[in-house]
Amino acid sequence: MASPMRIRATEKDGIVDVRVLMKHDMETGQRKTPEGQLVPAWYISSIEAKVGDKVVYAAQFGPAVSKDPFLHFKLKGSAKKGDSISVTWADNKGETRTDKTDIK
Amino acid sequence: MNVQRRRLLQMTALVGLMASAGLMTQAEAATWNKAAFEAKTMDDLMKVLGGGAPQQSDAVTLRAPDIAENGAVVPVGVETSLKATEMAILVEKNPSALAAMFIVPAGADAFASTRVKMGQTSNVYALAKVDGKWLMSSKEVKVTLGGCGG
Numbered sequence: 001m002a003s004p005m006r007i008r009a010t011e012k013d014g015i016v017d018v019r020v021l022m023k024h025d026m027e028t029g030q031r032k033t034p035e036g037q038l039v040p041a042w043y044i045s046s047i048e049a050k051v052g053d054k055v056v057y058a059a060q061f062g063p064a065v066s067k068d069p070f071l072h073f074k075l076k077g078s079a080k081k082g083d084s085i086s087v088t089w090a091d092n093k094g095e096t097r098t099d100k101t102d103i104k
Numbered sequence: 105m106n107v108q109r110r111r112l113l114q115m116t117a118l119v120g121l122m123a124s125a126g127l128m129t130q131a132e133a134a135t136w137n138k139a140a141f142e143a144k145t146m147d148d149l150m151k152v153l154g155g156g157a158p159q160q161s162d163a164v165t166l167r168a169p170d171i172a173e174n175g176a177v178v179p180v181g182v183e184t185s186l187k188a189t190e191m192a193i194l195v196e197k198n199p200s201a202l203a204a205m206f207i208v209p210a211g212a213d214a215f216a217s218t219r220v221k222m223g224q225t226s227n228v229y230a231l232a233k234v235d236g237k238w239l240m241s242s243k244e245v246k247v248t249l250g251g252c253g254g
Contacts, residue, residue, distance in 0.1 A: 056209060072218070073217075077211040
């Protein structure tokens with residue numbers, strides 16, 4: 001089971017500032033073990049942020065995104081203080097994880 | 105034989121099958137732009153993304169350091185005052201140019217910030233799709249320690 005994300009969402013002057021820190025190894029598929037075998041690629045490929053049923057932000061990552069990916073985005077109008085925002089990621093092996101937080 | 109591991113493998117295979125058959129409704133499996141992320145060079149990538157060659161624009165801001173001491177973690181961001189629907193971050197000399205793409209629905213600010221790996225000193229590009237055309241701004245980021253070896 002994947003480790004939880006850390007999500008911080010704060011509202012200021014109508015702009016909701018969301019920072020997400022995911023826990024994932026983000027293997028590129030380029031790295032080799034000391035025995036010379038390639039470590040297969042394993043990375044988060046899609047991220048989706050929702051308020052209610054509505055997708056408010058989405059991103060696609062390639063293996064070039066750093067280990068334990070960080071994503072920072074801003075919402076202007078699609079969310080407000082007190083809303084619950086949920087973030088879901090999926091990796092290239094089909095594993096997913098969803099975490100949510102309230103916008104403060 | 106490790107039973108748990110077997111079961112996990114079966115599960116993984118099943119999920120993969122569901123994804124390929126289009127049974128998974130979650131956006132991830134279906135919409136991930138495989139061709140774009142596998143494009144090696146910028147030219148190849150722009151062919152996949154469509155919209156023609158990107159134009160240099162002052163309205164697109166790329167936030168990246170001049171020198172990255174550690175190529176494994178390079179903070180980069182893209183921002184534009186224009187009404188962008190999609191944005192992307194590219195590292196020219198990485199094995200695949202495209203690092204991340206952002207989909208910006210109405211109600212979200214055209215802003216994204218993340219951290220990427222860089223194998224070596226390279227130009228970094230920030231792209232924003234405005235009215236179906238790609239605008240870009242770029243910057244060279246010097247890497248003193250590459251992040252793609254290990």
